[in-house]
Amino acid sequence: MPLVxxxxxxxxxxxxKTVFKTRAGNLEAVDGVSFSISKGETVAIVGExxxxxxxxxxxxLRLLDSNGxxxxxxxxxNDLNLKDLSNDEIRKIRGNEIAMIFQDPMTCLDPVYTxxxxxxETIKIHEDLSKKEYKDRALELLKLVGLPDPESRIDAYPHQLSGGQRQRVMIAIALACRPNLIIADEPxxxxxxxxxxxxxxxxxxLQSQFGTAIIxxxxxxxxxxEMADKVVVVYAGQVVEQSKVKDLFNHPEHPYxxxxLQSIPKIDTDRNRRLQTIKGNVPSLRDIPSGCRxxxxxxxxxDKCKSEEPPLxxxxxxxxxxxxxADPTSEGKWEFPTVEENEAIFEENEHLNNKQILLQVNNLKKHFPITKGILSRTVGHVKAVDGVSIEIFKGEVLGLVGESGCGKSTVGRLITGLIDSTEGEVTFDQKKLATAHRKERKGLRKRIQFVFQDxxxxxxxxxxxLDIIGEPLEVHxxxxxxxxxxxxxxxxxxxxxxxxxxxxxxHQFSGGQRQRIGIARALATEPELLICDEAVSALDVSVQAQILNLLKDLQLKLGLSYLFISHDLNVVKYISDRIAVMYLGEIVEVTDSGTLFKEPLHPxxxxxxxxxxxxxxxxEPERMILSGEVPSPSNPPTGCKxxxxCPAAMEICKQKKPELKTIVKGHTVSCHLYGKELENG
Known part of the structure; x- marks a missing residue:
């Protein structure tokens, strides 16, 4: 039953109702979903x-596979039933009156066309204009979505743009015919x-300018x-709750x-408390439970929930x-168990009391050569990592954050020896990996393991x-x-x-279970340091909570240390003892997680x-929207990168590179706002 x-x-x-025909029979992927949306409104559909x-x-939009x-x-x-339209009729609606923004712009944009x-192409399907008018409209759209230098970028190919720029192009395509409704799937x-x-x-x-409705x-x-007016919560193909956004967050009604809401790590979440988890997984469409799903x-x-399906x-x-x-005639106590009631406090991390350095990285660099011509002559370098120095203590979690392309993952691969460094030293347990003899290096690398993103x-x-987890056992x-x-x-x-x-x-496991298998494989050699590269970014919030709790349990039980690489700052704040902020191959700030989120120094x-x-x-968050784009690591700016x-940039920032300095004990920053150069004028 939709909201009034x-x-x-x-x-x-x-x-x-949406059904997929398979060899095993018909599967109901959507079962009786109802909701409505008005002009200028945003409705969010959420669920695992x-x-x-x-x-x-x-x-x-009837964009289902052939068996759906x-x-x-x-x-x-607008009172027209899209379900009953012919293929030709629905094509006139798609892109023209209802447009879609897909999740992955790289796979949705054609790599061989500008x-x-x-x-x-999208405009041509629905409108008949002159060649100049088509180009003018395309330029107007690229300017509208804020793509830098649209006059030259209009002839660029998708691979020449960053992820954010490609997503802007997808939005421009969706807006090409000024639709009344945009469906944005994980945009x-x-x-x-x-x-x-x-x-x-x-x-x-765009919504305020054109009155566009957004799903x-x-x-x-x-x-x-931040975005929604109403929220539709779906579970196992059904709507389980529907509400205005503030009511849903302030007083969630359905246990799901x-x-x-309880499983998300927030900036103010106590690091010593476990995250609430949801046991089990979303049921398979082949095995839908009786009663309430x-x-x-x-x-x-x-017992009633197990045998009788509740209505809306x-x-x-x-x-x-x-x-x-939610039944008004219902009797009894319906109180959702809180995190505190579930013995949710982690034990104290005794391994951090000793403050022994396990890993020390000094001036680490990785410059990838740019080659040109038949002879493949080196004409430049991509400075992916450009002088990184960090240290990790025994039993500590060091978070490493920054935008895509800043070199986070490359640092992880350099530490484990998956790629060779151009310059710098990696010292693990007081032994330098580069100068260690082959047998000793193999033993050291056994103690450093990697947990991958996907x-x-x-x-x-x-x-x-058995073979996947057992392979490192045999190798070593x-x-x-x-x-x-x-x-x-x-x-x-x-x-x-x-x-x-x-x-x-x-393939017989869910995403969260596969990530657990990846962690089990990494633990096979009894390592002391795990490098987790976006280890929870592809997971649902419920599964993410389970993996984060597991990582903290393993840290305390086995005395593990982590280098936790992620772009999700809520997750990094929750799991990390200290955080290093990285920009364009360099560390710009390092401090403990609490201090960084309360008093960040670097702009x-x-x-x-x-x-x-x-x-x-x-x-209502106060955003500090950065202007411009991340510069190319093959041609970084002079001075401070x-x-x-930077909104606080001074003349000295353009000329002189700032050093990473200790401002107060345990808090280092690379910025001229806190340097002696400023005092000397």
Missing amino acids: NNSPSLLKVEEM SGSGKSVSALSI EVTSGKILF IGDQII TTALDVTVQAQIMQLLKD LVTHDLGVVA TQAL FHPRCPLAT FEMKEDRVSKCWK PYSSLNPRMTI NIAKGHKKQERVAELLEIVGLSREDMHKFP YAKALISAVPIPNPNI FHTR
Whole structure:
């Protein structure tokens, strides 16, 4: 049952069902979804992966795979039922009156056509203009979405643009025919917080300028809090709660909504407390539970929940909830267990009391050569890492943050020896990796392991879990045969999986389970340092909470140290003891996590923190939007590399490179605002 909407609805979805035909039978991916949206309104659709968010959005425009079909219900756009239109008729609607912004702009943009041609192609389908008018419209759109230097960029190819620029092009294509409704499917998920803030502001500006309605499909509740007017929470193909955004965040009604909100790490989350997790996974479409679909994971589930499916109960304040506790005739106590009641406090980290340095990186550089011509002569270098110095103590988590392309992942790969450095030293447990003899180096690298961002691409799909986790055991002569099998079973249990899982293949696991397997493999050699490269960025908030709790448990139990690389500052703040901020191959600020978020010194760190989306619609964040683009690492600016985008840049910043200096004990920063040069005039 949709929310009551006093203003005329632009789009009204009523009891929509979407079915996919498979060899195993028909699967209902969307089961009776209803909601409405008015002109100039933003409705967010949220839920975990597999809940039916994207399928619901694709169903509206009938962009489903050939085996998918909207079988029943209504999709009323200006009172025209899109479900009953022919293919030719729906094509006239797509792009013209309803447009879509897809999640990954690189795979959605054609690599063999310029971005100008791709914008013009969209306009040509719906409008008949002259060649000059087409180009003028494309330029106007690129200016509208804030693409720098649109006159030259109109002839650029997608690979020549950054991720944020490609996303702006996708928005320009969506706006090409000035649609009344835009469906944005995870439009900011793969973007840095600074670019994400720019895209969110851009969508808000365009909405206020043209009165465009937006359906926002996302799992980022911070983005929802800042962008949405209404929220539709979906689970296992059904709407479980629908409400105005402030009501939903202030008083979540459905247990699933409550669990989602409690599982997000926030900037003010106590680092010593466990994150709330949701047990289990979203059910498979082949095995939908009886009764309430959420009951196997719900801490409030009763026998009635297990046997009878609740209807959508209408409540006060224009909201609905698909839960028996919303039944006005319901009796009994329905209190969601809080984190505190779940023994949620981590033990004290005793390993940090000794303050022994485990890893020391000194002036580390990696310059990739740029070659040209038949003879492949070196004509320049990409300075991916340009003089990084950091240290990690035993039992410590050091967070490494910065925008994409700043060199975070390259630092991780240099430390582990996955790539060779151009210059600098990596010292692990007082032994220099570069000068250690081969056998000693192998032993040292055994004690440093890597957890990759995408667990699916880093696990061999043709190997069983036993072979995947067991491989490093054999390589380092730790265990073979029966002993290997026992060690793999032990490792699986450490990361919260079953020993029976060792005979399965990676495709038989969910994303969160695959990440646990990646962690188990990294733990196989009993390392002392784990380098986690965006280890939770591809996961739902509920699964992310489980992995973060697991990493903290392992840190305390095994005395592990982490280099935690991420662009999600909420996550980094929660898990890290100290944080290093990186920009264009250099460290610009290092301090403990609490201090960095309360009193950041470097203007770049201030901009990063101000751009973090806050999952609280009652707070109006003060954004520090950075101007310009990240300079090319092949031709970085002179002086301070950040001066081209810095709101506080002075003349000295353009001429002299600042040194990384200690301002107060434990807080270092590389900025002329805090240097002696300023005092000397």
